[in-house]
Amino acid sequence: MDFSLSKAAQGRIAMARMAAESLMRPISRQYDEEEHTDPWDFFNTMWEASKANAEATSLGGKKSGDKKVSENTLLACMQIEELAWGDAGLYLSIPNPGLGGAAVQAVGTPEQKQRFLGSFYKGKPKWGAMAITEPHFGSDSKQVATTAVREGDEWVLNGTKIFCTAGHRALNESDGFVVVWATLDRSKGRAAIKSFIVPAGTPGVTVTRLEDKMGIRASDTVTITLDNARIPADNILGTAEIVEKGSTGSFGGVMATFDSTRPIVAASGIGVARAALEVLTQVLAEQGIAIRYEAGPSEQTVLEREVMNMEAQLQAARLLTWKACNMMDRGQRNSREASMAKAKAGTVVTRVTQKCVELAGALGYSRKMMLEKWMRDAKITDIYEGTQQINQLIIARSILGYSSGELN
């Protein structure tokens, strides 16, 4: 058991922190106010950095193969906490393969990985995205109604996808791609749901709506309409057979990517909440208020206790997140822990940011400070990549030993 940060972790955090401070914070308010505009300077800078990083990695410069236990997932979470500390909307807008890339990485063939990820960091900034949700369902993803029909060497996709993060930038602003969930046969349920890589420029694929949101406004969230969109036959992720659940490439396989993305979402929320708590305690310090951690209830002020509670809750969420990462890095099954991290962080970051706004009084409520923005940004943590309720279901099924049929 070890609670110290490795050198690698310290380095990753420092790098991300630098980007957050120098590139994200200065433009954070602007791109919140100017919804649906693109911070190209930021994109380009991040893109060049990622490019350099990708080249270094491919040259073997950053291998960590000599370590007993990997900390790749952990490092990713730590990095993302820092970036979201900078700005959660901008973090989600960084040109990268995103959730679509994660799916390709998780269940794609070597050829697909090469084709879509191998040369991703070439040329101009690009985005990958994932399209699951549809207008008639949110959490119940086996309800996918978008269809994929095989015609010759192509798949023909039809349907409407909503709440696709970075879909606009993936399809309209770059040569990116979107991974689209579609069913081969609605009567066959989960087993028939497959994911398909839809590249930018595919005819019949249109971004039909840009959502106006409460927070994370720098990030685009779009509706995508697929109207006889044709993609090559080998753009399907996994097998086209309708197989039993649990197999690679099936619904279960794709769902498993949530085990890595949920801790990441948790970490991003924690970054936002930490930003808020830091600013609050800084303002308090300026007023000469220090937190007396070892004071009793008849001495400690409400303010001190609230700050203390927030620090404990935030650290609890962070440790659950790190635990889920640590398990993944050790190759252990972590669905329960990933959902615990996500559910806990969703609640905590929502409450912490709301409480910081409250405790900062009129300053907290004003757009002169960033607290109100962070409250708006934090709330999405409890919603996307599985709402609080979905994650509670997953945890409950796991501890009770119930199937999704027994508990839903």
Add this chain to the structure above:
Amino acid sequence: MDFSLSKAAQGRIAMARMAAESLMRPISRQYDEEEHTDPWDFFNTMWEASKANAEATSLGGKKSGDKKVSENTLLACMQIEELAWGDAGLYLSIPNPGLGGAAVQAVGTPEQKQRFLGSFYKGKPKWGAMAITEPHFGSDSKQVATTAVREGDEWVLNGTKIFCTAGHRALNESDGFVVVWATLDRSKGRAAIKSFIVPAGTPGVTVTRLEDKMGIRASDTVTITLDNARIPADNILGTAEIVEKGSTGSFGGVMATFDSTRPIVAASGIGVARAALEVLTQVLAEQGIAIRYEAGPSEQTVLEREVMNMEAQLQAARLLTWKACNMMDRGQRNSREASMAKAKAGTVVTRVTQKCVELAGALGYSRKMMLEKWMRDAKITDIYEGTQQINQLIIARSILGYSSGELN
């Protein structure tokens, strides 16, 4: 809209408060420690008082027929808050017709009311009780498996009832009665569930177990076994026909008695929690700590805020309870409000009494003070007469307009 106490309310509260202070508090700890013993002096005193009161009422001395709006339910709640403030276990042990009597009052024929309630307050102390729950079900009362079969001029009852409050005193310590829920035909569901008045001394009726409980230890909670227990045919409450729900005497009719008993349970819990909060604030006052209600979070101590929160929560629960009573007294349907009062009070009194123990430190945890007892007594509020979860279901069905089939 009026938040003032009527003269009648003030009188009722003062009377109950006197009994609570002079008769209950002095023996409260003793009958908590000496579980399964009977405070006969207390029983006799209360019985004589009730007798006198019953005679006065029957002579018309206490009629309130000249008032526009009745406050009978409200007065009952206020009285019970005071009695439970004295001791919740002793309050439940007061010889009276109890929940069994409430059922007779609600759905009995005039003849039954006369027979079981008309001369109730004659002779020695008596108790009435209600037996619903069975070993295999708690909240889902349509699962009643105790059977009632008509044989000639009698009903023959068979089954086991658990968690019957005052059942021991009703059957073994007095000439009381227990109202037993039984089914005429299990295959017919709710509509076949009837309630039957089982008098003390009925052969085949045995108290087979006295429960050891966390709190309200002065009150007996028993298991009753019915082994070919025969009662007169006219001891059935309501009709013996298996009719549609909603009719008088049917399951729905009996369930409706909860609309009056739930606010009463809420009130009793509020009495316990108020006792705890009063003692805590008194101890604080002795230490020179006054609550600064209008202080801000950087001035107010945690202790002050906790007390303030508890006072607000308790008063909120009390007002919901009074609202449910007021509606009943006005003849309005109050199922939703009765469940709101019960659910809210269940949570609040549990938390308030637990918090009082905490804030009083080692004193609170010790049996030298009463706080720890009140914490044990309060918890039952959230359990009996429908758990928190059952009341949430009722509220949710009401606001969503769902049937019990649509939401369960």
Add this chain to the structure above:
Amino acid sequence: MIDFEFDEEQQLIRETVTSFAAERVRPAAREADETATVAESLVDAAWELGLIQGSVPEAYGGYASQAPSAVTGALIAEGLAEGDLAIALHLLSPRLVVDPVLVLGTEQQKQDLLPAYLGERFVPGSAAVLEPHINFHFTRMRTTARRDGGGWVLDGDKCMVPLAKAAPWIVVYAADDSGALAAFVVPSGTPGLEIGEREKMLGLHALELYSIALRGCRVPDSARLPGDAAKLLRRARVAQSAMAVGVAKATLDYAIGYAKERDVFGVKVGQKQAIAFMLADMATETDAARLLNWEAAWNLDQGNEAAREVALAHRYCADMVMTVTDNGLQVLGGHGFIRDHPSEMWVRNGRGFATFEGIASI
């Protein structure tokens, strides 16, 4: 005796306000939020309801038969806020001057100030209470009122001052030389009263809010309302708390509607216990908060100081509305985060209730 039934007048006012809120205010709410304006036509229509005029006695141009009631004020505040909080605050802003003058003012002050608010058309009122620092509390203002000859000199900074540009008078709250809370009616254009930029906030986008600076702002002795200003701010807290209940009620009903429409796992969202119980809890808490606040209002109407009751209700309502609006958004899942639905706006507006001080009055 304890009774929760409305009397006829209360019933009438409630119905009037509720239907106006449903028919006129709610449909205008999102556009008002996005454009940061309240439409003139809406203001005119609301004026016709006589919500301000009805609280002022006939002697000063209104048509009230008695002193303004905090309970009635709470009914109006809740009803309008159920339509939209920012619009409600705008429409009721005249009370920010009318109510202090009626409750704290001298006969002369009433005659001088009230008739201006009771004409054919809406005249905005304003109050400067909040200050832009983290330890603000209404009992300890940093803004000072210094005795100077026959008048007072006001100094300090205020924020979230509603309609400060358009209002002919702003009631400024400050601590006097003895530290006591005092209220001053300051006419617009008074030298030393500097109205800053319009403020942008988390919520209340439609309401014009300004920071103001008081720099040696000199007012005559007659500007001071002689009554107990803390009493006024307690009344304001009751009005605000009633608005919190209105916002919670709006949220609850919208979430119920959504939960009954939306499918999940083969049933409606509302048929899932997790959501159903959340809604049940929202309903219970909204009712509980309303009752607690009514009791505080009733206490004020009885002439009681009610410092404790108001503090309890204020705190309860502020916490309640945050929880309820947050849960109301959560019921909608991803849709709750999108500005097509009002839920996120109610969260943003709801978050302010622990902060708002004196921006509503009864």
Add this chain to the structure above:
Amino acid sequence: MIDFEFDEEQQLIRETVTSFAAERVRPAAREADETATVAESLVDAAWELGLIQGSVPEAYGGYASQAPSAVTGALIAEGLAEGDLAIALHLLSPRLVVDPVLVLGTEQQKQDLLPAYLGERFVPGSAAVLEPHINFHFTRMRTTARRDGGGWVLDGDKCMVPLAKAAPWIVVYAADDSGALAAFVVPSGTPGLEIGEREKMLGLHALELYSIALRGCRVPDSARLPGDAAKLLRRARVAQSAMAVGVAKATLDYAIGYAKERDVFGVKVGQKQAIAFMLADMATETDAARLLNWEAAWNLDQGNEAAREVALAHRYCADMVMTVTDNGLQVLGGHGFIRDHPSEMWVRNGRGFATFEGIASI
């Protein structure tokens, strides 16, 4: 690097303790609670596990190879408390003397006191920390230690002193003349050390607890442990918090078992979202609290003061265990209120964690 995996020794200790708790402690728990005793045979069996001996270096008669670890102590405390809290506190009571002496004592004190605890059989230890007043906080004791010639005079009242009658030494915590927290090893029978009646509490029935009075109780200078006594009480907080996690874990598992067995509305109780989500939350909070407390323990093992980390974890665990045990009872409905099931006992024991101070040590 951040890693949550146990090392081999930790794994071994955990398995040993957990199985002992399941096989020996839990089955004895209810009877111990009702009869207010811990069976001798159980104490003897636990002594064989070497949980105390393993924390003392060989030089003093134990077989530890290193300084006592707060992380290892937390594993032991959690494991035993999962069996039963009162019994766990009894079994680990020697540490109330051993740990302070090891951490705060001089070489001479270690040699004088430790071997007595490392014999063939269990020797009870005791510590006097809590005081019977409402504003107790370990940083501000009312019990005083006054310099007097070459020794100290102790005065004050203590409560919840475990095994005070049987323990050969009680470590008494008091504020010295400078107000600093100090620890004194007081032998039983010292004049002025008056042991009162056995105390009855809400929970912990099986643990012998006493009030004690110190009335001019004179001890030599060598009785004072020279190290930072606050450090010790922070270690105690970590041990207590670990026990809170153990109680929560016991509650959770029992409630899960019940929820999977019990029918309601045609399914199992656990298939209802309201109960299932409550259990999910209990599981998450138990895990979260454990991690937070481990981090605090780890910080202590690094030699850090960790005042903040310990305070955060202590508060978190105390709140967590109350919520979890209360919900654990609620899952059982009426059955939870009956003493046939352990749930109500866990609530009574769980409620104490915000109060307990120094009755466990690592």
